[in-house]
């Protein structure tokens with residue numbers, strides 16, 4: 001049997017981990033490191049630096065995708081909300097998340113807020129924390145508030161882990177995640193410049209796997225992937241360059257990402273697994289580390305539908321700014337069905353895009369959507385329209 005290429009080896013590794021609903025990689029890591037504990041976190045953004053500084057393994061919980069049969073999860077939720085909380089509860093009820101000693105629920109939307117309460121009912125032995133992320137823009141007050149929240153979280157996780165969070169452990173964790181952020185920025189840059197070299201399904205799988213394994217394992221594989229990509233110029237493909245907006249929480253099925261790109265679009269920017277890129281740039285390592293982390297979020301969080309903007313024109317301009325930065329030809333608004341933050345923002349974002357004469361289409365998905373024909377036709381027609389008539 002021939003050995004897979006270095007790039008294929010990384011993609012195979014990532015696919016295996018990203019699609020594993022039993023979190024075998026995380027469990028194996030804990031088994032190899034007796035005494036180490038894991039903390040899960042829901043989308044979109046959780047301060048993983050604090051988890052690492054407490055000596056715990058951060059584990060992203062992004063639902064069950066299209067491979068999990070929902071048996072118990074439906075009993076907890078009405079039919080007219082998104083799919084993610086059902087599959088998360090299904091994962092929990094089936095024991096697949098029983099290796100987590102803590103679970104963090106960021107203030108993404110009411111569904112995640114309610115999920116934190118449900119979790120406390122079904123798993124009372126697990127530490128649950130609702131992360132009340134500051135809203136309302138950059139201010140000293142917001143930074144001070146968030147720093148205090150981070151301090152409480154650090155104290156709690158330190159107690160659970162049996163290892164107090166210190167200034168040094170925080171600085172080490174911030175430096176480690178600065179390296180991750182820098183690698184991910186580079187991956188996104190290479191895809192933006194040469195999208196035929198970095199298929200979005202591969203980038204997605206790599207990032208998704210990276211949220212389940214120790215950071216060092218991700219860094220090693222991401223560097224190997226980048227080196228393999230740089231060594232291979234690939235075959236230039238002239239597709240329509242698109243920004244995919246709105247899939248920042250419940251992830252689309254991987255088949256949907258593949259379908260969009262095989263239908264003639266190159267995704268050159270997106271919201272997938274946005275927590276990885278939520279802080280724009282490095283977090284400073286000098287001074288008070290909690291304060292630096294708090295100010296980085298308050299001052300430099302990437303604008304998205306889970307964050308309030310006081311200026312109503314800001315959201316109308318946002319798509320034009322993203323399209324310009326990505327040198328995109330058009331926008332695909334793709335959000336989970338019943339996703340409040342995405343769908344409430346969409347009219348404003350779309351109006352702004354249309355006012356700027358940016359071609360756009362919109363559709364909704366669920367993490368377990370299995371039929372892609374409709375998306376293939378929509379994305380294919382969109383790509384053709386952009387290539388033939390500039391999207392008119």
Ligand code: SF4
Nearest residue numbers: 082109249250339340
């Ligand atoms: S998909 Fe949307 S509505 Fe559902 S939990 Fe995520 S942000 Fe909330």
